[in-house]
Amino acid sequence: MEKTKSKIHYAWWILVGLCLMVGLGKGALNNTAGLFLPPVSKDLGIGTGNLTLYLSISSIVTLIFLPIGGKMMAKYDIKALLTGAIILQAGSFAAFGFMKAVWGWYLFSIPLAVGGVFITVIAGPVLINQWFKKSNGLALGIMGAAAGALGAISQPVVGNLIASRGWSQTYIIVGVAVLIIVIPVILLLIRRSPKEKGLQPYGAAAVTTDGEAAEDLNDKGIAMAVAKKSGAFYALTLFFFLITAIASFSIHIPTFLANKGYSVEFSGSVMGIYMIGVLLGALILGVLSDKIGSKNTSLLAMVLGILSIFMLLFFSESATLISIAAGILGFMASSIGTLAPTLASTLFGSKDYSQIYAMASLGLAVASIIALPAYGYVYDFTGTYTIVLWIIVAMFVINILAILFAFVSKKKLVDQGHWN
Numbered sequence: 001m002e003k004t005k006s007k008i009h010y011a012w013w014i015l016v017g018l019c020l021m022v023g024l025g026k027g028a029l030n031n032t033a034g035l036f037l038p039p040v041s042k043d044l045g046i047g048t049g050n051l052t053l054y055l056s057i058s059s060i061v062t063l064i065f066l067p068i069g070g071k072m073m074a075k076y077d078i079k080a081l082l083t084g085a086i087i088l089q090a091g092s093f094a095a096f097g098f099m100k101a102v103w104g105w106y107l108f109s110i111p112l113a114v115g116g117v118f119i120t121v122i123a124g125p126v127l128i129n130q131w132f133k134k135s136n137g138l139a140l141g142i143m144g145a146a147a148g149a150l151g152a153i154s155q156p157v158v159g160n161l162i163a164s165r166g167w168s169q170t171y172i173i174v175g176v177a178v179l180i181i182v183i184p185v186i187l188l189l190i191r192r193s194p195k196e197k198g199l200q201p202y203g204a205a206a207v208t209t210d211g212e213a214a215e216d217l218n219d220k221g222i223a224m225a226v227a228k229k230s231g232a233f234y235a236l237t238l239f240f241f242l243i244t245a246i247a248s249f250s251i252h253i254p255t256f257l258a259n260k261g262y263s264v265e266f267s268g269s270v271m272g273i274y275m276i277g278v279l280l281g282a283l284i285l286g287v288l289s290d291k292i293g294s295k296n297t298s299l300l301a302m303v304l305g306i307l308s309i310f311m312l313l314f315f316s317e318s319a320t321l322i323s324i325a326a327g328i329l330g331f332m333a334s335s336i337g338t339l340a341p342t343l344a345s346t347l348f349g350s351k352d353y354s355q356i357y358a359m360a361s362l363g364l365a366v367a368s369i370i371a372l373p374a375y376g377y378v379y380d381f382t383g384t385y386t387i388v389l390w391i392i393v394a395m396f397v398i399n400i401l402a403i404l405f406a407f408v409s410k411k412k413l414v415d416q417g418h419w420n
Contacts, residue, residue: 070358089115094175134203141286221349277330
């Protein structure tokens with residue numbers, strides 16, 4: 001028990017490790033992919049569409065591998081698993097630098113996606129759920145904000161490297177740098193559960209009200225076999241799908257603004273405000289989920305999202321309101337990394353969390369494949385994003401209903417004695 005009284009609980013060191021691992025996996029690897037497209041397509045003499053097919057392959061591999069990854073997280077040594085995952089992800093990224101034909105991107109997109117499933121999707125929420133019984137939402141928010149901040153830093157660094165060293169060397173430099181940083185972080189900081197350090201989860205004493213051991217509390221929840229047949233699970237998967245589809249509209253904001261007559265410079269400023277909204281949202285929504293619960297916070301985020309879309313629909317002539325709308329939309333979009341994991345934890349507990357979260361995350365993967373081109377096609381056919389915006393409003397409303405239904409379904413499962 002002496003360890004639990006130390007000034008800094010080890011859970012916060014786990015969070016530091018996750019911020020670096022997830023932040024570099026997302027920010028330095030995944031989010032910089034777009035910077036390489038113009039120079040690579042030009043040098044190889046291929047169309048951007050043919051090159052970006054590797055991103056579609058990655059999305060499909062992610063979709064297939066998520067359920068497998070969830071089972072592996074629950075079964076195998078966490079250090080070995082994450083070390084192997086970052087070698088696959090960052091190693092594949094570096095390998096792009098040696099490729100001279102587009103098939104290389106198609107080939108290495110497969111291990112890139114397999115590694116990314118663990119590094120950028122599953123590991124963060126699963127480990128935070130294990131280590132934090134108090135301030136769970138705050139921890140998720142900090143991790144999300146760190147990923148955004150590292151992404152913001154990586155973009156200009158990678159852009160300058162491409163300009164000065166070329167895309168081939170930059171792929172190798174960035175991939176190797178991520179390996180050098182992340183592997184020691186995993187080996188030195190990451191632990192699967194507090195039991196490995198002889199600790200209770202952070203805040204376990206505060207949430208244990210019936211004298212039950214915190215170690216036992218850490219394994220309470222609804223079994224995967226029961227969860228996957230429940231209405232709550234399907235509602236959660238639908239929430240994941242729709243919230244990702246909604247957030248995908250951010251890629252189309254510059255085109256929406258150009259269609260309304262705004263300049264490229266203004267679009268850049270608006271996207272900067274959007275990213276500020278994402279950073280603030282990750283932290284604020286995380287804190288709110290701790291204070292008022294994931295259900296109420298999620299409903300609030302959806303209402304704010306509807307407000308932002310109404311601003312885009314009815315006040316698009318006002319640069320000020322457009323900017324505010326973008327900030328609110330970014331605030332809401334951060335719920336993918338903050339509220340989605342806390343909802344999964346609240347609905348199903350910790351018992352089979354990694355498998356349940358991974359399965360529900362299929363909604364994220366499907367949405368990323370469908371939504372982006374769908375918005376583009378609607379705009380191509382209609383010449384406006386008005387229909388798209390009304391569809392997004394409808395998705396927000398459906399999400400509100402899905403959240404309410406999920407908690408009704410959870411109550412039935414608990415009443416039937418499935419929470420144990």
